[in-house]
Amino acid sequence: MTCPLPSLFYSPKTMSRKKALLLLLLAFSTGTLLLRQSAHLGWFPKSPSFSCPPLLSLRPKHTAVAFLKTHKTASTTVQNLLFRFAERNNLTVALPHHACDHQFCYPRNFSSRFVHPYTLPPRFIASHLRFNREELRRLMPNDTIYITILREPVTMFESLFSYYNQYCPAFKRVPNGSMEVFLDNPHSYYRPHEKYAMYARNTLVYDLGGDPEHSPGDPTYLPAFIHQMESIFSLVMLAEYFDESLVLLRHLLAWDLDDILYVKLNMRSPESKLNITSARLAAQIRAWNALDAHLYDHFNATFWRKLNEVGRDCVQKEVHALHRACERLARHCFRGQPQLRPAMQIKNKELRPWQPSAKVDIVGYDLPGSGPPLDEQCLKLVMPEVQYSRYLLRKQSLRNRRRAVPHRPLAPRGLLRLPRHPPPKTA
Numbered sequence: 001m002t003c004p005l006p007s008l009f010y011s012p013k014t015m016s017r018k019k020a021l022l023l024l025l026l027a028f029s030t031g032t033l034l035l036r037q038s039a040h041l042g043w044f045p046k047s048p049s050f051s052c053p054p055l056l057s058l059r060p061k062h063t064a065v066a067f068l069k070t071h072k073t074a075s076t077t078v079q080n081l082l083f084r085f086a087e088r089n090n091l092t093v094a095l096p097h098h099a100c101d102h103q104f105c106y107p108r109n110f111s112s113r114f115v116h117p118y119t120l121p122p123r124f125i126a127s128h129l130r131f132n133r134e135e136l137r138r139l140m141p142n143d144t145i146y147i148t149i150l151r152e153p154v155t156m157f158e159s160l161f162s163y164y165n166q167y168c169p170a171f172k173r174v175p176n177g178s179m180e181v182f183l184d185n186p187h188s189y190y191r192p193h194e195k196y197a198m199y200a201r202n203t204l205v206y207d208l209g210g211d212p213e214h215s216p217g218d219p220t221y222l223p224a225f226i227h228q229m230e231s232i233f234s235l236v237m238l239a240e241y242f243d244e245s246l247v248l249l250r251h252l253l254a255w256d257l258d259d260i261l262y263v264k265l266n267m268r269s270p271e272s273k274l275n276i277t278s279a280r281l282a283a284q285i286r287a288w289n290a291l292d293a294h295l296y297d298h299f300n301a302t303f304w305r306k307l308n309e310v311g312r313d314c315v316q317k318e319v320h321a322l323h324r325a326c327e328r329l330a331r332h333c334f335r336g337q338p339q340l341r342p343a344m345q346i347k348n349k350e351l352r353p354w355q356p357s358a359k360v361d362i363v364g365y366d367l368p369g370s371g372p373p374l375d376e377q378c379l380k381l382v383m384p385e386v387q388y389s390r391y392l393l394r395k396q397s398l399r400n401r402r403r404a405v406p407h408r409p410l411a412p413r414g415l416l417r418l419p420r421h422p423p424p425k426t427a
């Protein structure tokens with residue numbers, strides 16, 4: 001048996017169909033490229049197009065994202081990057097109703113009633129909320145990609161303990177605010193049903209909509225919860241591997257390298273940190289936050305599997321390219337190194353990060369010069385969460401009012417019943 005040889009000559013009909021197909025493909029790629037270019041940071045030289053796998057840039061960019069902003073996990077840095085992408089591409093970001101402050105009435109379960117009517121219908125959502133799958137599904141378009149970020153529970157708990165030391169009663173009760181004392185006997189300070197209790201134990205599970213009080217000894221609860229999370233979130237990033245996470249994010253969304261540039265936001269000063277050097281303390285933190293610890297370990301393993309799928313060498317190359325691009329951006333915006341400052345030393349009030357208490361310093365950035373900043377995009381790059389959320393709400397409200405979208409007030413019962421959560425971050 002012989003294989004039929006392919007004909008060297010095409011019939012005119014085949015020829016024209018192929019030509020048409022080729023032309024169509026060419027038009028599509030050109031269109032996609034043009035679209036990608038139009039949303040590029042016009043103020044900044046485009047980073048050399050580099051991608052592995054190389055054809056990534058021909059896929060259209062994905063433009064519907066729900067980011068579950070977990071606490072103390074580098075989530076503000078991710079949120080800022082998503083806000084900037086949405087702004088550059090004219091995409092609507094769901095923002096909280098005034099009554100909810102700049103978070104979606106956290107720690108209540110998320111409801112679409114918490115969304116400001118002038119930010120509907122959204123393509124992005126990235127502010128703190130307690131995950132509620134059904135309500136998010138009602139709000140977001142069908143093509144939404146869900147992502148979130150986790151942090152290793154020992155460093156995360158240390159950050160929570162320090163950041164919420166004046167808000168969380170479980171932490172406030174501890175003599176001298178000592179984390180060691182708290183961990184020696186957490187049950188004598190912690191009351192599961194009081195205000196802000198969710199900052200003191202299994203905060204990740206709480207943010208993801210789970211039960212932070214569930215017994216870690218139950219063999220069915222966590223596997224079922226993890227299974228559910230896996231079916232919802234296309235990517236679970238890790239704060240410890242932030243740049244690798246961003247590379248995976250850009251692959252998932254077919255974004256450019258320039259779309260994931262960032263500077264670290266919401267950092268504590270080194271003096272505000274407690275160095276956990278003892279293995280005993282770390283083990284106590286993991287035992288106290290056993291659900292979070294298991295959750296983290298699980299998604300840590302899946303993260304490395306995802307990295308292997310893309311190819312570790314490939315990811316490393318992109319991480320280097322990202323570093324170089326971030327450095328170039330920093331040189332452009334800060335005329336050198338980023339200028340990290342305690343809030344009170346930042347001249348531009350719009351750039352001062354919110355301070356949770358006098359005992360903790362959250363540092364931010366100043367831009368060089370006393371006059372207007374170098375450019376708008378540099379300002380957004382370093383703008384803290386509260387100010388950026390407020391700015392976006394003003395901008396989208398103006399746009400929406402011009403379109404005369406009917407005002408859809410939050411149901412009065414929702415407004416009246418709002419508790420005085422969370423600690424209002426006001427700049």
Ligand SMILES: Nc1ncnc2c1ncn2[C@@H]1O[C@H](COP(=O)(O)OS(=O)(=O)O)[C@@H](OP(=O)(O)O)[C@H]1O
Nearest residue numbers: 071072073074075076077159242264265266267268
């Ligand atoms: N890129 C990157 N990589 C690793 N870590 C980073 C990054 N950006 C911010 N951070 C650290 O994240 C902590 C703040 O987290 P959040 O922004 O999620 O906090 S908040 O819940 O919104 O207040 C805070 O941690 P601590 O300083 O330990 O408190 C930041 O330093």
